[in-house]
Amino acid sequence: SYVLTQPPSVSVAPGQTARITCGGNSIGSFSVHWYQQKPGQAPVLVVYDDTDRPSGIPDRFSGSNSGNTATLSINRVEGGDEAHYYCQVWDTSGDHSVFGPGTEVTVL
Amino acid sequence: EVQLVQTGGGLVQPGGSLRLSCTASGLTFRNSWMHWVRQAPGKGPIWVSRINGDGSKTGYADPVKGRFTISRDNDKNTLFLQMNGLGFDDTAVYYCAKEQCRGAGCFHSHWGQGTLVTVSS
Numbered sequence: 001s002y003v004l005t006q007p008p009s010v011s012v013a014p015g016q017t018a019r020i021t022c023g024g025n026s027i028g029s030f031s032v033h034w035y036q037q038k039p040g041q042a043p044v045l046v047v048y049d050d051t052d053r054p055s056g057i058p059d060r061f062s063g064s065n066s067g068n069t070a071t072l073s074i075n076r077v078e079g080g081d082e083a084h085y086y087c088q089v090w091d092t093s094g095d096h097s098v099f100g101p102g103t104e105v106t107v108l
Numbered sequence: 109e110v111q112l113v114q115t116g117g118g119l120v121q122p123g124g125s126l127r128l129s130c131t132a133s134g135l136t137f138r139n140s141w142m143h144w145v146r147q148a149p150g151k152g153p154i155w156v157s158r159i160n161g162d163g164s165k166t167g168y169a170d171p172v173k174g175r176f177t178i179s180r181d182n183d184k185n186t187l188f189l190q191m192n193g194l195g196f197d198d199t200a201v202y203y204c205a206k207e208q209c210r211g212a213g214c215f216h217s218h219w220g221q222g223t224l225v226t227v228s229s
Contacts, residue, residue: 031213035153042203042219043153049210054217086152090214095167097143097155097216 004100022087032070117223130204138182141207146200
């Protein structure tokens with residue numbers, strides 16, 4: 001099964017940019033999706049298809065994907081952005097979702 | 109607005125059974141592929157199972173094959189997960205989630221609130 005890797009944690013000062021990476025073999029050939037999860041809550045989709053945002057998600061959230069790394073960027077970070085962030089791809093060989101292990105974003 | 113409301117879950121002894129339910133509103137349920145995803149304490153989400161709109165196609169993760177059964181009642185807009193032969197490793201929060209696909213890439217556009225399943229003696 002396809003394996004995704006993420007750094008366990010990222011720390012960022014308010015107003016700065018947080019960059020969360022998601023690694024995988026030729027991940028650039030996949031569509032990557034990102035979820036935000038706050039404690040005790042269900043995941044919320046924040047970016048889909050590498051770069052698109054669902055309605056209601058601020059444009060401070062953006063994504064990119066190339067080669068072996070996809071990246072979720074959060075511009076002008078706010079305290080409310082503290083959460084775990086998970087990347088996800090669709091494994092067409094098994095017709096199922098594969099999630100990364102998650103990155104905890106801490107706002108200093 | 110799409111809403112997925114879950115019921116079921118709780119504490120069960122090893123080897124026991126539970127049934128989870130997920131009732132949908134705000135979407136054309138019978139046209140939607142639906143999934144179950146679980147998340148063990150302190151871990152990332154793990155895909156468990158999926159079912160197509162009319163219930164004729166299903167898929168399972170290897171750890172639950174032969175023990176879990178996904179099903180749906182489109183007249184009641186409800187998704188189910190029957191879990192048998194539960195073991196300690198099945199302890200997790202279980203989420204139902206709606207699938208959305210663009211080309212070859214699928215993702216989970218909406219999630220239920222989650223329900224905790226605890227397997228303990």
